Structure formats: structure tokens, C-alpha cells
Amino acid sequence: MSAQKIGVFTCHCGGNISDYVDVQKVCDAAAGTEGCALAKTFLFACSDSSQEEMMEAIRTHQLDGVVIASCSPKLHLETFRVMAHRAGLNPHMYTQVNIREQCSWAHRHDMPKASEKAVRLVRAGIARASLSRPLENIRVETLPAVLVIGAGPAGMRAALALSDLGLTVYVVERAAEVGGRIRALGKLFPSGRPGREIVARLRDQIAGRDNIVVYTNAELVEKSGSAGRFAVKVRAGQETISLKVGAIIAATGFAPYAPQPEEFGFGLPAVVTLPEFNELLTTSRECLRVNGRDVRTIAYVYCVGSRQSEGNQYCSRYCCTAAVHAAIQAHEIDPELNQFHLYRDMRAYGRNELIYEEARQKGSLFLRYDGGEPPTVEREGDGLLVRVRDELSGGDSIEIPADLVVLVTGMVATSNQRLLDVLKLPLSAGGFFNEIHPKLRPVETVIDGVFIAGAAQAPKNLAESVASSMAAAANCSAMLLKGHLDRAPLVAKVSAETCVWCGECVKVCPYAGAIVEVERDGKQVADVVPELCKGCGACAAVCPSAAIELEGYTNAQVTAMIDALAAEVVS
Amino acid sequence: MSAEGATARDPRILVFSTTGISDPGIDLAGSAHMNYPPGVTVIGIPCSSGVRPDWLVHAIEKGFDGVFVAADGGDCALVPDCTARTAWAMERAQQMLSERGMDPRRLKMGAICSVCAEPFVNHMKQFGDTLRKL
Ligand SMILES: Cc1cc2nc3c(=O)[nH]c(=O)nc-3n(C[C@H](O)[C@H](O)[C@H](O)COP(=O)(O)OP(=O)(O)OC[C@H]3O[C@@H](n4cnc5c(N)ncnc54)[C@H](O)[C@@H]3O)c2cc1C
Numbered sequence: 001m002s003a004q005k006i007g008v009f010t011c012h013c014g015g016n017i018s019d020y021v022d023v024q025k026v027c028d029a030a031a032g033t034e035g036c037a038l039a040k041t042f043l044f045a046c047s048d049s050s051q052e053e054m055m056e057a058i059r060t061h062q063l064d065g066v067v068i069a070s071c072s073p074k075l076h077l078e079t080f081r082v083m084a085h086r087a088g089l090n091p092h093m094y095t096q097v098n099i100r101e102q103c104s105w106a107h108r109h110d111m112p113k114a115s116e117k118a119v120r121l122v123r124a125g126i127a128r129a130s131l132s133r134p135l136e137n138i139r140v141e142t143l144p145a146v147l148v149i150g151a152g153p154a155g156m157r158a159a160l161a162l163s164d165l166g167l168t169v170y171v172v173e174r175a176a177e178v179g180g181r182i183r184a185l186g187k188l189f190p191s192g193r194p195g196r197e198i199v200a201r202l203r204d205q206i207a208g209r210d211n212i213v214v215y216t217n218a219e220l221v222e223k224s225g226s227a228g229r230f231a232v233k234v235r236a237g238q239e240t241i242s243l244k245v246g247a248i249i250a251a252t253g254f255a256p257y258a259p260q261p262e263e264f265g266f267g268l269p270a271v272v273t274l275p276e277f278n279e280l281l282t283t284s285r286e287c288l289r290v291n292g293r294d295v296r297t298i299a300y301v302y303c304v305g306s307r308q309s310e311g312n313q314y315c316s317r318y319c320c321t322a323a324v325h326a327a328i329q330a331h332e333i334d335p336e337l338n339q340f341h342l343y344r345d346m347r348a349y350g351r352n353e354l355i356y357e358e359a360r361q362k363g364s365l366f367l368r369y370d371g372g373e374p375p376t377v378e379r380e381g382d383g384l385l386v387r388v389r390d391e392l393s394g395g396d397s398i399e400i401p402a403d404l405v406v407l408v409t410g411m412v413a414t415s416n417q418r419l420l421d422v423l424k425l426p427l428s429a430g431g432f433f434n435e436i437h438p439k440l441r442p443v444e445t446v447i448d449g450v451f452i453a454g455a456a457q458a459p460k461n462l463a464e465s466v467a468s469s470m471a472a473a474a475n476c477s478a479m480l481l482k483g484h485l486d487r488a489p490l491v492a493k494v495s496a497e498t499c500v501w502c503g504e505c506v507k508v509c510p511y512a513g514a515i516v517e518v519e520r521d522g523k524q525v526a527d528v529v530p531e532l533c534k535g536c537g538a539c540a541a542v543c544p545s546a547a548i549e550l551e552g553y554t555n556a557q558v559t560a561m562i563d564a565l566a567a568e569v570v571s
Numbered sequence: 572m573s574a575e576g577a578t579a580r581d582p583r584i585l586v587f588s589t590t591g592i593s594d595p596g597i598d599l600a601g602s603a604h605m606n607y608p609p610g611v612t613v614i615g616i617p618c619s620s621g622v623r624p625d626w627l628v629h630a631i632e633k634g635f636d637g638v639f640v641a642a643d644g645g646d647c648a649l650v651p652d653c654t655a656r657t658a659w660a661m662e663r664a665q666q667m668l669s670e671r672g673m674d675p676r677r678l679k680m681g682a683i684c685s686v687c688a689e690p691f692v693n694h695m696k697q698f699g700d701t702l703r704k705l
Contacts, residue, residue, distance in 0.1 A: 072594070072595075072598045073590070073594075073615075074594070074595060074598065098598070098613075100601070101597075101598035101599075101601035101602055102597060102598065102601055102612075102613055103601070103609075104601075105601035105602060105604055106600060106601040106604075106605070106606060106607055106609075107606060107607075107608075107609040108604060108606060109606050110609055113581075113609035113610075114609050116609070117609045117610075117612060120612060121612065124612075124614070426651050490617070508620075508656070510649070510650045510651070534649050535617050535649070536617055536618040536620060536621055536649035536650045536653070537616060537617055537618055537620070537621020537622075538618065538620045538621055538650055538653075538656060540621055540623065541620060541621050541622055541623050541624075541656075541660055546623075550616075550617070550621060553616050553617070553621065555623065555626075558614065558616075558623075558626055559626065559629060561614055562585065562614070562626065562629055562630045562633055562635075563633060565585060565612050565614070565635075566583075566585075566630065566633035566634045566635055
């Protein structure tokens with residue numbers, strides 16, 4: 001079954017490879033290696049004409065394996081797998097050897113040694129190919145439905161987008177009402193539209209869809225299956241509902257930072273958090289009153305609960321702009337107010353800069369404090385006294401008698417242990433959900449089919465939360481609208497003959513249910529459930545009898561590659 | 572490293588690296604033309620915790636001067652605690668080397684992330700220096 005007639009194609013990559021590696025020498029060495037039936041060089045292996053020529057060669061020489069020595073597999077592994085497939089060869093009989101990034105470009109100072117290394121790499125590739133077997137991708141039929149956890153703006157907006165695409169959506173909200181944190185908020189930057197209006201609009205739109213079902217007072221309590229086909233259980237009130245979905249979006253949002261007692265005077269009357277101040281603004285007309293007193297002077301302390309040297313080290317992103325936006329509203333209620341902003345760095349980024357500018361024009365004063373020397377807030381008489389060392393005026397100590405102190409509180413992760421136990425999502429240092437790759441795969445998680453959106457991932461403002469929820473919706477539909485999912489079958493496999501069912505593999509397997517105990521020929525052995533196995537190889541590394549190994553990285557393959565790489569190259 | 576860096580004494584190092592995280596870091600070293608000795612060759616595997624201790628020993632027995640296992644250092648998409656698991660495999664392999672009368676310092680592990688081009692090159696240089704002294 002393994003490859004006996006391997007075609008080995010070495011690429012010049014223009015001169016990217018051949019300027020530093022003797023490509024002809026590599027080709028000749030390949031030709032002399034056992035298993036190689038045909039060796040050729042190409043100026044650009046990835047060009048259409050080269051691919052045509054290779055496909056022709058595969059057919060005429062009836063090649064059963066192909067090795068291409070060219071660039072990093074990150075670039076063209078998929079290209080050449082598809083090429084092999086078009087020529088009638090199983091794509092997993094193709095092996096890519098990287099002689100560009102990991103050879104020619106890294107050893108430009110020594111062409112003879114680089115060429116020798118390329119020969120060894122190609123021989124290792126041939127060794128691997130000759131031990132490869134044709135494999136079928138694991139195909140999973142997918143279900144056209146999505147579970148959205150959390151009905152904040154991110155979750156609601158994702159539900160609508162998924163519904164637009166024709167997918168059924170189940171929304172699970174822990175609270176009694178939908179809308180998340182903005183439900184209680186007044187005017188929001190940048191547009192000034194009140195949060196409750198935005199929520200009402202989203203709620204009405206959702207009510208008009210017959211393919212969205214919303215459960216409130218509800219939580220996800222169980223999840224099984226894998227990407228494309230999850231079975232989940234939702235507890236809504238007293239009821240437990242079983243649902244089948246193809247993908248899951250976790251949009252569980254954030255919690256406002258709750259200051260410690262006495263942190264910047266927290267606990268004193270008239271020391272409030274930003275959400276509390278926001279509420280005061282929505283209920284005030286003509287003047288602000290706190291504890292029965294008119295407010296004449298407000299001091300804002302920024303970065304409360306954010307950018308801590310220990311604890312929450314991150315910046316909460318939304319709060320600088322939310323605070324200056326609140327100050328503008330306060331000014332609109334009472335233009336006579338004195339407003340002092342004690343900040344560390346003003347992060348009203350992008351167009352939010354204009355909101356910051358407007359606050360300044362309306363008379364807000366900004367004083368900059370050093371994170372190592374924060375302001376203090378004390379009670380004085382009926383009011384409050386704020387002390388700050390202002391860096392902008394050369395470090396002057398300034399005392400501000402204030403009627404109201406607003407702690408500009410950041411965002412923290414919601415406490416969601418039960419959900420984490422069900423979803424098994426990794427968390428970032430700050431306790432938010434972690435994506436696979438912050439730049440390239442920003443809403444995917446290590447759990448295939450589970451996506452994250454909104455402020456559950458990291459502090460985000462509304463626009464950012466909704467943008468990421470759109471990305472998550474697009475990812476779900478890209479996965480589900482095709483109707484099936486193909487995965488590379490490089491998963492663990494067990495040799496029932498050698499397995500003695502010691503259970504070591506199950507102990508180290510990170511994926512629940514991926515390794516099961518079965519009976520084969522009257523004895524108990526391990527077996528792998530390919531749909532649940534991710535192909536990490538943790539089981540293979542610990543198996544005392546080497547009975548379990550990873551497809552594509554079997555003991556025979558890796559050992560043969562080591563032998564080929566260790567062998568001397570005689571020039 | 573001098574332009575004539577590769578001398579006959581250049582140690583031969585086999586690197587096990589992860590295809591998802593460390594390989595891109597090592598690729599980057601090449602793309603950035605950071606030369607490192609051609610005695611260094613890489614085998615890609617999905618996760619460093621999948622490395623079998625006997626592979627490491629086999630490589631030394633076959634003539635590699637050292638084996639370096641590039642771990643993802645917390646970035647792994649497959650196994651969150653793979654670094655600790657890999658450390659176990661390293662210890663096991665080092666023990667096996669000692670039992671066979673070989674120096675356990677021939678095996679080394681280090682974190683190489685997807686942009687760790689410079690750390691990789693430095694690791695290779697330092698590990699090469701260590702191996703030269705054994
Ligand atoms: C005081 C304040 C002012 C702000 N002002 C602005 C502004 O002016 N402009 C702006 O752009 N942004 C502003 N923001 C930020 C804005 O609130 C967030 O960006 C937005 O709410 C994030 O939406 P979300 O859907 O991701 O999360 P959330 O709004 O937090 O919604 C998450 C939802 O998930 C639910 N949930 C949590 N856990 C579970 C679970 N286990 N199961 C089921 N459901 C669960 C929660 O009950 C909640 O309904 C402000 C924030 C604060 C605190």
C-alpha cells in the first residue's frame with residue numbers, strides 16, 4: 001500500500017533556491033534514492049505549466065507518491081495536495097519538503113553545505129512518502145443551526161446575521177432580558193443613541209424572525225459532539241431543552257470592574273463608578289444632584305481597574321472615550337459644571353479623538369497622573385477632596401474639592417465557571433476567552449466549531465463588539481452552509497495487535513471521548529474516534545508498546561526521516 | 572556568526588518543531604536571511620507533546636550531536652499544557668541517554684513561537700556552543 005514509485009520534483013524558485021542550493025545535485029541525489037522513480041527540476045513548481053507537467057508525469061509514470069522540494073508548506077502544501085488529487089493521486093501521498101525558508105534562505109553563506117542539507121531533507125521526504133498511506137479526509141455532515149450564548153448586542157447582532165443567511169439560531173441568555181450591558185445605558189458614543197433604543201430595535205428585529213428562538217433565564221449546561229454536529233442541553237427556568245447545532249458562538253460579554261473598598265475613595269458617599277454615573281446622567285435634568293446636594297465640581301479618575309501593575313494589566317479600551325462622552329453630556333445638562341479629568345494616557349483613539357476635543361472645548365480640564373503615584377480621594381466636610389500630582393504642570397500637587405468623584409472603571413471578564421466547564425475554552429491572562437490567533441484567526445477558538453464574539457474576548461466598545469460578532473457569524477456560515485466539513489485525517493490510530501490496553505493513552509488525551517476501550521478478537525484494546533481526535537500525538541508519545549501512533553507521523557516514518565537526515569551525503 | 576560559520580566541527584542538530592507555531596518562527600528566520608549553521612535540520616510535528624522519547628535517543632544514536640525540541644510555549648492550539656508534557660518527554664529521554672552512557676545535555680528544549688526567528692537562531696548558536704564542548 002505504501003509508495004513504491006515516487007516522483008521527486010525540485011524547485012529553483014526563480015533563483016531563491018538555486019542561487020544558494022545546487023538544485024541539479026539535489027535532483028541527481030533524489031534520482032539515486034530508493035523509491036524514487038522520477039526526478040525532475042522546475043523553475044517554478046507552483047506555476048500552472050509546471051503543475052500540468054507534474055500531473056502528466058504522475059499519470060504516465062503511474063507514480064504512487066510525490067515529493068516536492070520547494071518552499072514552506074504554509075505556502076503550497078494545499079496547492080500541491082490539490083494538484084496530486086487532480087492527477088488521480090491521494091492527496092496524503094504528497095509530501096512537501098521545505099528547502100527555501102529552512103535551507104537556501106537560511107544558509108546563504110555556505111552553498112555546498114546548504115546543498116548537502118537539501119539532499120538530506122529530500123531523502124527524508126522520500127522516506128516519509130514511501131511510508132505514507134492513502135487516507136480519506138474525515139467528512140462530517142453539518143447541521144444548519146447555531147447556538148449563540150449571550151444576548152448582548154454582539155450575540156443579538158450575530159443572531160440576525162445568521163438568520164439572514166438562512167441558518168436557524170438559538171439564543172441563550174442568562175439574564176431575564178436581552179440586551180446585555182447596553183440595555184441600561186443612556187447615550188452611547190459615537191452616535192449618541194441611547195443603549196436601550198439600540199436594544200429595543202434589535203429585540204424587535206429578532207421577534208420578527210421565525211428562525212431565531214430566544215431563551216432567557218437560560219444557560220448552556222451540556223455539550224457533546226464536535227464541529228458541525230454538536231448536541232447541547234440548555235436549561236431555561238425549570239425546563240431542560242435538547243438542541244442540535246453545527247456551531248456555537250460565545251458572546252457572553254464582560255462585567256464592569258468593581259473597585260475594592262477604599263480604592264480611590266470607593267465606598268465614600270458621592271464616589272461612583274462610570275456605569276453608576278451613566279445612570280445618573282440618564283435621570284438628570286438641568287442639574288446633577290447626588291445625595292441631595294447639587295453637583296458643582298466633578299473629578300474623574302481614569303484607569304480604575306485597568307493597567308494595574310498586578311491584576312488587570314490590560315487597557316479596557318472603551319473607558320477613556322466613554323468618560324469624555326459622559327462629561328459632554330454632563331456639560332449639556334449643566335454648562336456651569338467644573339470637570340477635572342485625572343488621566344494617565346488619553347486613549348480616545350481614531351475618530352473618538354473628536355469627542356475628547358469636544359469635551360475640552362466644553363471646558364473639561366485634563367490633568368495627567370503617573371501610574372506609580374495615583375491620586376487620592378478623601379472625605380472633607382460634606383464633600384470630597386482629591387489630591388493629584390499633575391505631570392502636565394511640572395509635577396505640581398493639586399487639590400480639587402469635588403462634589404462627585406467618578407471612577408472610570410474598566411472591563412473585567414464575567415465569572416462564568418459553569419459555562420467554561422461545558423465549553424472548555426482557554427482563557428487569556430486577563431480571564432477573557434482566547435482566540436487561536438489574534439491577527440489571523442481572531443474569532444476562532446481551539447475548539448473547532450466554537451467561536452467567540454464581543455467583549456467576552458477582550459475589552460471592546462460596541463462597534464468593535466459587533467464587528468467581531470459579524471466575523472463569528474461569517475465563520476459559522478462559511479462552515480455550515482456547505483453542508484459538510486472535511487478534516488485532514490492526520491489523527492491517531494491503534495494497532496489492535498500490539499495494544500495491551502494499559503490506559504496510558506486515555507490518561508493523557510486532552511479530548512474527552514477521543515480514545516475509547518473496545519473489544520477486538522477477544523481482548524480489550526484502545527480505539528480512536530477520528531471525529532474527536534485532533535491529532536496532537538500526546539497518546540503516541542506515551543504509549544509503552546508504541547501501539548498507538550499518529551497518521552502521517554508514525555514511528556516508522558519519523559525514524560526513517562531521522563535516519564535519512566543523519567546519513568552522510570557523499571558528493 | 573562569521574560568513575565561514577560552517578566548519579567541519581559544526582555540530583549537527585536535529586530540531587523537532589511544531590508545524591503550526593514553531594515552524595513559522597523558523598521559516599521567518601530564513602525569510603529574514605538570518606543565517607544559522609546548515610548542520611541544523613528540522614522535522615515538523617503537530618505538537619511538541621507528541622514527541623516520543625525514543626525518537627530523541629534514536630537521533631543521537633544515529634549521529635546527531637544534539638536534538639532540540641521547539642515547544643510552543645503556551646500558544647499551542649492542540650494541547651494547552653503541552654510544554655509541561657514535552658518537558659516530561661525530555662526528562663524521560665535524558666534519562667534514557669544517561670542509561671546508555673551518553674550526555675543528557677545533548678537534548679534541549681526551548682519555546683519558539685510563530686515570530687521567534689531571532690530566539691531560534693540564538694538557541695541554535697548557544698546549543699551549538701554547548702555541544703561543541705561536550
Ligand atoms: C458604563 C459603560 C458605558 C459604555 N459606553 C459605551 C459607549 O458609549 N459606546 C460604546 O461603543 N460602548 C460603550 N460601552 C461598552 C459596551 O457596553 C460593550 O462594548 C458592549 O456591551 C459589549 O457587548 P457584548 O454583547 O459583547 O457583551 P454584553 O453587553 O456584556 O452582553 C453579554 C450578554 O451575555 C449574557 N451572558 C453572560 N454569561 C452568560 C452565560 N453563561 N449564559 C448565557 N448568557 C450569558 C449576559 O447576561 C449579557 O446579556 C460602555 C460600557 C460601560 C460599562
